[in-house]
Amino acid sequence: MKIGQSSTMSLANPPPPDDFNAAERAYIRRELDEVFTTLPAVSDGFLVRTRKTGPNSGEPKIPPAGQTLLERGLMRLERHPAPRLFFTEAGFVALKRMMSDAQHADPKKFNHIRKELGIE
Template structure:
């Protein structure tokens, strides 16, 4: 893996990924759940997704796409595109960027590590 391949995501984008897909309340979020985005409640953008700069950059580069359907009245989700999943796979192989112990669930979801069966053979 070259240095440029490992730096597909900016530091702010890596931090967003760590925060969104880190363990919460004892559970590990799945990539299939996407990135939660709040919605504007009032004003000229009422009902539209609030898109942070970091997510806007991912959308512009084609790594993330907005869901066409709202999750709830509070928000919607952004999902990784096939190009985004490929970039995420490269990122997860960099052990310094994404700790395998903390983000092993993502590594397993992307097929980088074997899935644990939960019992010894």
């Protein structure tokens, strides 16, 4: 910043909020990363395991980061045929911002996602 320059930001154009916290970003990167030479697609959703035993047998076993995404309305749970988490409209907007930022998602590693989202 130059001497004499104001340090206040313009309220007309505030910076976008951090859509995902660090745990959520790590979860998203893990789910969208290449698995055994297979490139996952955002449109396929994130597979959620089900509980095998106990009083909640058959219920989805949602990871903590997935749970916070659900609670904040950035993802939704669909149970059939197998439970999966899908991004909501707000989640897609946040994901697009995340994938556009090289600090949060390596452009080379996630090139397949960037193409799917129309970033490149």
